[in-house]
Amino acid sequence: MANRITLVSCKFENLDGSVSCGFRIFDDYAKTYYNLDETITEDDMELLQLAVDNSDETIDGMLDHISEEHSGILINDTYYEYEEISHIID
DSSP states (O other), X not given: OOOOOEEEEEEEEOTTSOEEEEEEEEOSSOEEEEEESSOXXXXXXXXXXXXXXXXXXXXXXXXXXXXXXXXXXXXXXXXEOHHHHHHHHO
């Protein structure tokens, strides 16, 4: 069964005007985000490593799916095949 996984770097703006950075990650079944107080990398592989390093149960499930199915991931509008990311997620 296909499951499209997407990872996007984000800038979060609170209603009080304060801003922080982080990422959103989502698939056909779940979504979650990670919020940092600092700037976020614009490098897709570094962003993926950040998601791996800060994974929760939802992110773990998505990464497990990629590993088990040898599927890819869309990161900031660029699709990466499993072979391009396996060294980070496995």
